[in-house]
Amino acid sequence: MVRAGLFFLCMAGWWLWLNQYMNMPVALTPVVSFCSIGCILYLAGLLNVLMPVQIVLYLGGLAILIVALVRRFRTVLTSFLRPSMILFTLCWGWTILRFRGALLQGHDDFAHWGIVAKRLISTGHLANTATTAVEYLDYPPATALWIKFYCNLVGTSDGTMLMAQALLAVACAFAVAALAKNRAQGFIAAGVALVPLSCGLVYGSLMVDGLLTMLGVAAIAAAIAQRRSSRPELAAVAAAPILGFLAITKNSGVFLAILAGLLILAILWKPHTSLRRRAADAVAALAFPTVLWYLWGQHIRLVYPDGMESKHAVDAAAYQANLAAKSPEDLAQFWQSFVAYWQDFSHYENVLYWFVPLAVCILAVILWRSGRIRGGQAAIACCAALGGTAIYTVGLAFTYIFSMPVAEMLVLASIGRYSLTFSLLVAGGGGILYLASCPTSQKRAFRWGETAVAVVLCLAFINTWGGFGKFYNRSGYDQSEQIPWLEFKQEYGLPDGAKYVIYTGDTPVDTWADTFVARYVFNTDTLYFWVDKDGPLDLDTICYQYEYLLFWGSDESSRQLLSDWGFDPDTRWIETRLFLARRDEYLKNGTPLPESSLPS
Known part of the structure; x- marks a missing residue:
């Protein structure tokens, strides 16, 4: 617990720096700092200087905190200790207790996410030709680097690895709180944040599917919240490290990062914005995550050429080989199963996959008709929800055809998890749309009535998705x-x-x-x-x-x-x-x- 407290203080220094020197909303500082550290460690890992950079980040955060408290103690406390940060601190402590002594479970944690983190902690460097335990070399290592950063100071165990990833998910969830303008909206933000955390894909596993969507939602929330701050020109910059981390979390992450980046550029677009400003925003929202992802492919080609032949590798030759292994009969059977799956509403993931985008469109129309958003904003929201779903569905089909072996393609391996992942992203986008459109002042009865309806809907989603047991239930670890x-x-x-x-x-x-x-x-x-x-x-x-x-x-x-x-x-x-x-x-x-x- 002492070392966990020390790690918290190191992070608090960086939160303080982002809040004081970039005028970033307090609720954004955890996720922006975590993702920035992940991107820095990623570049350090490519240069094979991980540990020196880690030490600088530990000591730098601690030094910033000490200097700030010594020079202006009262100012720091009054400006930084907000309800969102107090609640985040409590969630931090609860997460430590929740996963203390926990054990990894499930095939995917052992097949890749757990072993890559454990080997990275043990060896101190990214995978190379000697690291034969890592099967999916083409998968980027962002979460493993963050886990290493946490465990090197706090201690290494299954529980601390789960803590590290859970804290990252909690930080993503709290980014939505930056959009709340009053206490009532804070309750809505809490409900929106709890929805993805209740899903087993996020809280209590090293799998990253759910985390991908939370990072995408956090990036969009960061851009909108920063645009409302005293430094609106840094809106795309605030989202950049989150988008960068998203792109190097998993290969599919770069796809979501580009979608989120395009949506952020659409949100930030103004008719009279200078070309220089637009170019800077495009670099932050699109070029930065794409370059980070590209560097990983170059790293694998240089230090482990066979890595581009690993399962699910993003490589033209690998795609060609996978496609060549599939007969016309295999492809015909796949398309039949793929189309039939989306027409089968006995799977709750399938119901949510189609219901959530429609619900977001209905919400956008209601907000437009009530005067809370403009017609163009409602159109962007509807296009993002429906167009994004269409693009994701097509991309998912191509993933099965080009990236998966025949056996996995024919059984539509993990399609429920993939569809649920995207549903989380769209639902989070709907929550952001609602919070961003809420007026600052309303009649008390109307404000709290609207809040009650929104919170009840969030709780209903939690009960549907994963239930509240994910937050406290420790049973199952004895069955690992x-x-x-x-x-x-x-x-x-x-x-x-x-x-x-x-x-x-x-x-x-x-x-x-x-x-x-x-x-x-x-x-x-x-x-x-x-x-x-x-x-x-x-x-x-x-x-x-x-x-x-x-x-x-x-x-x-x-x-x-x-x-x-x-x-x-x-x-x-x-x-x-x-x-x-x-x-x-x-x-x-x-x-x-x-x-x-x-x-x-």
Whole structure:
């Protein structure tokens, strides 16, 4: 808790700097600072100077806070301690308690998001040719860099990694509060913020699908809120680090960043704005995130050429290879399933996917007819909701065709998650539209009545999406897939980073899924399950490739082999160097060598 408090103080210095020197609304400072740090660490990682830059960011934030408090303590407190920041601080503390001792769960966290963060923390550098544990090398590392920044100071565990990502999501949610003009609207902002946080894609997982949409919503909110501040010329600049972080969170993030950037430029557009100002806004909203994303592709091509051939790689050759592997019959079956899915309203994700954009359009028309927004603004909102949905749907189809293998394409893998992700983005945009259009002053009864309706709608969405249990329910951590492996590792004191080969014997094991889990638990680049197709397991061979032989399951053959070589037949592991030493001893003494192979 002490180190978590120290990290909070380091961040508070940067929040203070953004508020005092850029006149940024207080509610925006957490997400802008977090994303700015992520972008800075990304560039530092490309230059392989991560740790020195991290230290500068830690000490810089702390120094700014100390100097500001010493020079103008009262002014700082009165200008910075707003209800939104107090509530954010409370949410920070609750998040720490919520995820203390938590364990990662779910295939995707082990297959990529967890292992890439853990390896980055362990090695201190971005993936290269030696980091074979990271399967999806083409995925950008923004969230892993932020997690490393948090864990290096607070401590490394599954719980602290979940804390780091959850805090980033909370910061995105609180950006909406910058649009509230009074206490009643603050309640509406809180309701809008809670909707995406209640979704399992965001709070309590290292998966980034839900976070992508929250970053997009936060960027739009940041631009609108900054435009209303005393430094409106910095509106696009305030959104730039969020858009940049969004683009390097996942490859699909650059698509959402461009959509959000175009919407921000449309919102900021004024008839008499100078060409220089428009160019600067375009650089901040479009060029900056695109360049950051482009640099990652160049990094992978330079340090890990095979990375562009990894699964879901954004590369023309990879797309061509994926398309070539699909027959006309496969494509026909895909289109039939894809169209049928959108016509099937038995899936609540599908209902929301079509209902939310229509609801935003209806809201825009109501706000226009009531005089809160202009006709052009209502048109932009409707085009963004409906046009964005159409573009996303087409882009999703192309993703299945060009980026996914045949088996995943035919079953529409994860389509519910992808559709829910976009629904979150559109719903957040609707919340921003409503808050941005709320008048500063209204009759008390009307203001609170409108607030009550809006909050009830938000609570209804929360109940539909994920429920309130995401905020407090810690059950399920005792069912994590990694618990058997953690117990095995702790019982026998097995080290991180070693090279492991695992013999399963008669014990049934899902070697595909458990490879990711075991690789994460042992934090290793080299871990292999010996299966039937590999033939007999020959100790003479594997001892030169692996450091440990683990017996996840044993059988008569394995017990007999261990006994013949003088080991405890019930042991669950041996160091391969001990086998080599024993073999050399037998050869030296002229003792006949026992059988050294296990049948497949």
